[in-house]
Amino acid sequence: MSQATAYRPATPGPLAETTSTPESEQCPISLQNMTTTDSLISVQTLGWFARHELTLFWRDWLMTMSAGKRGRGRAIAIGLAIFVVLLHALAYAMLAPAFKSGVGADKATFVMISGSLALSFFMMLSQTLESVTRAFYARADLELILSSPASSRHVFALRIAAIVLTSAAMAMLLAAPFIHLAALLDGWRWLSAYPVMIAMSAVATAVSIMVTIGLFRTIGPKRTRLAAQIIAAIVGASFLIGI
């Protein structure tokens, strides 16, 4: 157990001494210190919940990458490193000639960058639609969390933030080599693409939440996930066709 929180429950344990009243005459519960307004999970402990979510995400990802087989960590790391190097090489091959001849604020550059951003956005939208549906309606731990005194508002806010970050991270996996090479060849200002991608991911997540809630209200919870998956597949296919 590594996470310390300052909170101490208002209710004593079953064996805790509560009053001088004979035990047989008590309902073993104390109501002192109970508030009626706020929940236990505060902003301070959001970090704890974020760590939990990250742990689950990381282990799920590792399990997916290793196909459930142990001892594949090194192979995955090597594979990823090769992938990253190859992407950087590809980015260099594509960007070096362009920057050599000089990149200006012209129409062609604008179209290329806007097109890339639009494609990234559709990829994010596809991913966040699925993630939002899962986070809001399909995650099996919702029952546990919602039956606890933890603030559901905070839990969902954190899950939405996690969706924003993971969606941005997936897009960055492909975009990062291009951003790095652009920054290397033409100046550090290209690094501003990172916050732009996070902002785009936030917008995609917001759109996904609106779509998901709209679906939930119109076609009901059972069909929402299927509909969201179909929409996500169409959007994802559009992304691939766009490439």
Added chain:
Amino acid sequence: MPSAVPFSTPALQLKSLCKSFDQPAVDHLSLSVRAGELYALLGPNGAGKTTSLRMVAGLLTPDAGEIHVCNIDARNAPIDAKRVMAWVPDEPLIYDRLSAFEYLEFVAGLWGIDAQRAEARAHELVDLLGLEDKAHLRCQGLSRGMRQKVVLAGALIHEPRLIILDEPLSGLDAASARQVKQVLRDHVARGVTVILTTHILEVAERMADRIGVIADGRLIAQGTLDELRRQASGALPGAGRHGELGHGASLEDVFLKLVAVESQAA
């Protein structure tokens, strides 16, 4: 000194609780469960047991009615009510990618228990439920019985005053079932209130202090087994006479009789 609530205070009190989906699932359900008793809620499939308990756990919003958990108005102060209870659904979640200890750490965190206390309590529960050998293994490799025990440990980690379990023994082997029953009995002996639903009537017969029978979203009978026998036999005033049941009639006989009478009346 903390203020204490008299032992006679109900651990759970429902007043005219209603919930409808396409049709009424819970229909003006009123019942009272005393603190420190083991209460079994029985009923045929679709009778409204799980819906009622999910409302108590704060997972569903009632259409009408009142829910009081240890004197806390759960509709107006749901967080306070959730602090003192635990809910174990019939198919509980367990994170496959976490070990039993990590799961307990997470649940303790949800209830805001400080780390030291949570760790001590986790060790205690792991020992109590015979999970020592498996506590550091990922839950994905655990059997159903083991997983059920981990979930039960999670429900007990914040030392709830009211534990609500939906079909806690389904799918457990005899040894695991006995262990779970013993843990529940021990907690009841220490003053904790346990409410469970079960289709295994022998469990209710042997374990429960009182039994409630629910049908069509309404409580049709409540009491000890003897009281239920009398109600089923129509011996209680106003119950009507629907045939005698012997003094030693099993809960199964009593239950089937009560439900049959109710369905005839409907």
